[in-house]
Amino acid sequence: MQSNPTAPLTPALEVLRLYRKNDFTLCDALSSRLEKDPQKLFCIYAGQTYTWQQFHDDVNKACHLFKNQGIKKGDRFGVMARNQYAHIVILFALSKLCAIMVPINPDFSVGEASYVINHADLFGLALDEHGIDNALLAIKEKNLNPWLISLIQTDKQATQTIPKFKELLETMTPQAPLATQALPDDTCIIIYTSGTTGFPKGVMHSQRSFILTGEAFVERVYLQPNDRVMIVLPMFHMNALFYSVSGVIASGCTMIIQTRFSASEFWIQATHNKATVVNIIEAACNILKARSRSEFREDHHLRCAYGVRQSAQAAFRDEFKVPYFVSGYGMTEIPGVTCSPYGGLQKAGSMGPEGKHPDPEQTWAKCKVVDDLGQEVATGQVGELIVQTPIVTQGYFRDEVQTEQAFRDGWFLTGDLVTCDEDGYYTFVSRKKDIIRRRGENIAGAELDRVILEHPNVAEVATIAVPAELGEDEILVAVVLKKDLHMSHQDVADWCAQKLSAMKVPRFVIFLDALPYTPTNKVAKAVLRADASLRQKAVDLQLKK
Numbered sequence: 001m002q003s004n005p006t007a008p009l010t011p012a013l014e015v016l017r018l019y020r021k022n023d024f025t026l027c028d029a030l031s032s033r034l035e036k037d038p039q040k041l042f043c044i045y046a047g048q049t050y051t052w053q054q055f056h057d058d059v060n061k062a063c064h065l066f067k068n069q070g071i072k073k074g075d076r077f078g079v080m081a082r083n084q085y086a087h088i089v090i091l092f093a094l095s096k097l098c099a100i101m102v103p104i105n106p107d108f109s110v111g112e113a114s115y116v117i118n119h120a121d122l123f124g125l126a127l128d129e130h131g132i133d134n135a136l137l138a139i140k141e142k143n144l145n146p147w148l149i150s151l152i153q154t155d156k157q158a159t160q161t162i163p164k165f166k167e168l169l170e171t172m173t174p175q176a177p178l179a180t181q182a183l184p185d186d187t188c189i190i191i192y193t194s195g196t197t198g199f200p201k202g203v204m205h206s207q208r209s210f211i212l213t214g215e216a217f218v219e220r221v222y223l224q225p226n227d228r229v230m231i232v233l234p235m236f237h238m239n240a241l242f243y244s245v246s247g248v249i250a251s252g253c254t255m256i257i258q259t260r261f262s263a264s265e266f267w268i269q270a271t272h273n274k275a276t277v278v279n280i281i282e283a284a285c286n287i288l289k290a291r292s293r294s295e296f297r298e299d300h301h302l303r304c305a306y307g308v309r310q311s312a313q314a315a316f317r318d319e320f321k322v323p324y325f326v327s328g329y330g331m332t333e334i335p336g337v338t339c340s341p342y343g344g345l346q347k348a349g350s351m352g353p354e355g356k357h358p359d360p361e362q363t364w365a366k367c368k369v370v371d372d373l374g375q376e377v378a379t380g381q382v383g384e385l386i387v388q389t390p391i392v393t394q395g396y397f398r399d400e401v402q403t404e405q406a407f408r409d410g411w412f413l414t415g416d417l418v419t420c421d422e423d424g425y426y427t428f429v430s431r432k433k434d435i436i437r438r439r440g441e442n443i444a445g446a447e448l449d450r451v452i453l454e455h456p457n458v459a460e461v462a463t464i465a466v467p468a469e470l471g472e473d474e475i476l477v478a479v480v481l482k483k484d485l486h487m488s489h490q491d492v493a494d495w496c497a498q499k500l501s502a503m504k505v506p507r508f509v510i511f512l513d514a515l516p517y518t519p520t521n522k523v524a525k526a527v528l529r530a531d532a533s534l535r536q537k538a539v540d541l542q543l544k545k
Contacts, residue, residue: 012358062093081128106131202397214246
């Protein structure tokens with residue numbers, strides 16, 4: 001382990017003040033850090049290293065490449081791939097042109113990919129070997145014609161006609177950096193997240209949001225310029241981009257990009273790359289906790305893990321010897337809302353108090369817990385969490401109705417039920433919205449309802465969350481069959497597997513004679529969720545494998 005992981009750390013504000021102030025655009029934030037030490041290590045990926053200067057040069061080449069191709073302000077460019085160095089190059093190059101990156105889950109089914117690619121109206125799309133097959137089918141299905149580039153590292157027959165991004169950059173002759181018209185409030189990222197309508201919503205964020213969130217993350221985990229942040233969470237999610245990547249930019253430290261989370265390789269990767277900070281989710285923490293200690297490396301350098309919740313804190317502290325862990329609350333629409341303080345009071349099961357920015361002059365998130373009428377509830381009482389924050393989403397792409405419904409009097413409505421104690425610590429109680437949180441992903445129950453109802457034998461269906469052994473949720477579907485028609489529990493899962501990604505295939509299936517309904521004739525999912533016996537009665541398809 002590192003020689004002194006608990007040594008005094010430079011306060012977050014002093015870390016930010018090591019660099020000149022930037023204008024809250026990605027290109028100027030990069031320039032301000034580059035000026036300090038251009039030869040400093042910026043990224044480790046796939047056995048290769050990149051300095052800040054090399055990253056800047058790659059961004060410049062990509063910027064010229066995209067401009068020559070005709071990308072302009074407001075255009076959307078998708079990246080449907082597992083984590084790569086190219087994600088970061090593409091994001092910063094697009095932002096300089098005032099264009100927008102749309103990261104897409106490479107494990108999406110054809111239907112899911114088709115919806116996002118079509119809805120985002122992509123100018124171009126970068127693909128790796130994990131996303132390419134379904135993406136090409138989706139493009140053909142919708143008769144689309146985006147400019148395609150390949151992020152595949154090895155030769156593959158299907159991509160011979162698709163130019164490789166790396167080779168395209170190598171053909172670009174050195175040119176002076178392009179002038180930019182980028183402004184802090186230009187949209188730079190659209191992340192699609194599941195919504196209660198059953199269709200993903202495109203959450204828009206500005207360049208200012210990206211930079212501010214990274215600066216606040218310096219405060220959250222006390223990022224230092226000599227830190228090495230290991231990225232294991234997917235770059236089609238908020239956490240990896242807005243916390244890890246932006247945190248590296250803000251602190252001027254180094255990122256270690258892993259293609260994906262691997263429990264068996266986690267400690268080897270952390271030790272080999274001398275990682276000091278990692279972001280992780282509860283399910284991954286519990287997987288590490290449950291695995292053989294023969295995989296653990298005592299000589300790791302990790303001093304802080306973000307996202308370690310109560311179920312795994314003892315293991316990380318006492319067995320894995322990670323001295324600091326913090327956990328908080330945020331959504332794709334409002335990252336970095338609350339956080340347990342680094343080295344401060346940790347309350348079991350709590351999401352912590354309201355977070356803060358290193359600069360006391362920079363306003364940050366304000367929270368309220370309210371009843372259905374919007375009135376604040378008493379301390380300790382359950383209510384919906386509503387939030388005001390400078391890094392709130394700019395809205396949902398091409399969805400004015402959902403954007404309007406997400407806000408009330410300038411407050412974002414989270415749809416999550418929480419309590420707040422006398423110390424200002426918030427604790428999650430349950431979800432008000434019909435969202436299932438499974439292995440770090442948001443899944444809309446309404447989406448599964450819609451897909452399962454397409455089966456000719458199904459009359460009614462309700463998809464709900466039930467507790468998972470490793471934290472977060474598992475999926476249970478309650479099905480009412482049409483009269484005199486039959487199907488097995490496995491048939492329901494197989495139908496979902498044909499239509500959806502593996503993450504959304506239900507684990508539990510139960511057949512009922514009827515579903516409960518509310519007075520307004522909606523399925524009363526709250527009644528189903530409150531029935532503790534439902535899971536015991538359902539067939540666990542995981543046990544049948």
